[in-house]
Amino acid sequence: MGWPRRWWALAVLSLGLVMLAVDVTVLNLAVPAIEADLAPSSTQMLWIVDVYGFVIGALLMTMGALGDRVGRRRLLLVGVAFFAVASVLAASATGPGQLIAARALQGAAGATLMPATLSLIRTMFTDDRERSRAVSVWVATYAVGAAAGPVIGGFLLEHFRWGAIFLINVPVAVVIVVAGLVTLPAGRVGADGDARPSPFDATGAVLSVVALFSGIYAVKTAVLEGVDAGVVATAVVAVVVGVLFVRHLGRAAHPLVDPGMLRRPSYAAAVTVNAGTMFLFVGMLIVVSPLLQTVLGVTPLAAGMLFLPGLVVSGLVAVWVGGAMGRFSPALLITAGLVVSALGLVVFVGCALGLLPGSDVAWVAVAYLLIAGGSGAVDPVTNVIVVDAAPAEQAGAAASLSEVGYELGGAVGTAVLGTVLAGVQGVRESGGAGTAEAFRSGAGAAGVAALVAAGLMIVLVRRRLTGYRIR
Helix, strand or coil: CCCHHHHHHHHHHHHHHHHHHHHHHHHHHHHHHHHHCCCHHHHHHCCCCCCCHHHHHHHHHHHHHHHHHCCCHHHHHHHHHHHHHHHHHCCCCCHHHHHHHHHHHHHHHHHHHHHHHHHHHHHHHHHHHHHHHHHHHHHHHHHHHHHHHHHHHHHHHCCCCCCCHHHHHHHHHHHHHHHHHHHHHCCCCCCCCCCCCCCCCCHHHHHHHHHHHHHHHHHHHHHCCCCCCCHHHHHHHHHHHHHHHHHHHHHHCCCCCHHHHHHHHHHHHHHHHHHHHHHHHCCCCCCCCHHHHHHHHCCCCHHHHHCCCHHHHHHHHHHHHHHHCCCCCHHHHHHHHHHHHHHHHHHHHHCCCCCCCCCCHHHHHHHHHHHHHHHHHHHHHHHHHHHHHHCHHHHHHHHHHHHHHHHHHHHHHHHHHHHHHHHHHHHHHHHCCCHHHHHHHHHHHHHHHHHHHHHHHHHHHHHHCCCCCCC
16 A cells, blocks of 8 residues: 555544544533433433443444454445434434434444554554554544544534534544545455455354443443342343353454453553543543533533643644654553653642632643643553554454453443542532532542552553563
């Protein structure tokens, strides 16, 4: 694939990633408008926010492996088309159930896109240094989309009905399909470098989906309604089917994903850190946005604009790291990024608890800048480790495991940090504290929980990636 065409193809892939990233983050800002229009229960509202990430996470392994068999371009373009249809359904929803179903369909379509983008980069860029730069650009565009979501959403929510946050996906999808047909490489990559794919592991696909769906349901229900016999039974199903899935991978002639990848310390650490960074990045949005709008009185558009510095810094850092990987060790780059993000969490906790002088709004912007900037240093390195871990014919499966970490990390972060926020707020209100004071306490507690997660990731990186070098 020639030099100009592969970089144009990267632009198409990056546009798809921006569309998905915006969709992940923009909904958090629209929560008040959706609540006012559709009147969902608190449980339904959490499902509206979380179901996209849960469905995408449950289907990613299957879709990544399917792309390796049927062709990554084909799967990508079909997924983009279905994503546009699901977006129209979400925008036209007249009740909470319809919106939850549409978000689930978006997740199913999104699961076809995520692994295809990274695996196509693996096959298009054969030079190691050029591939590192391409992955860094890919990561930078995701950071731009994730941070731009609140900005775009804030503008749309101030001028249009909340459904507009979904309708913006339609013209973007049209551009991706048309440009993708021209620029993206077609065909499949077999184990011997030809176009003969290995058989699809249908048994592994079913086991993975059942294990992930049941596990997600058990965790979600336990968080929202507490632990009962049904939750325990569902959790047992998840564990049993998960064990069967792992055993199947070890015995199958052509497993859904190569179990050998999971036994590589560098690959396992990279996937775990990917999940952790999304736990922080997406999970904190559900804490930061209500703090700005409900407590500090910031409009949706102004709240979105406060994320702009983080958007710029994260993208610039990611691009810089693409060139720095040849000079610094992965462990050093990742640790530095996590330390910066942790510093941002410290600033946020101090702001939420009223411990910092000056404007709380300004401190929130500083905190988000540090959190996003640190993520920009981490993600390019971990994703280069991921794409280097597997041969070209398994690139989709390798990428899908990493994307499972991304999506579940963001969804679980939203659930866990949102639960911490609500729990502490409820305790403080029952003790006589005012609503604003109680919310600040809950937001501070959520920030502390995120800070603990960042610390655990730093320990993991120092233990598993010290001495590892990118090719």
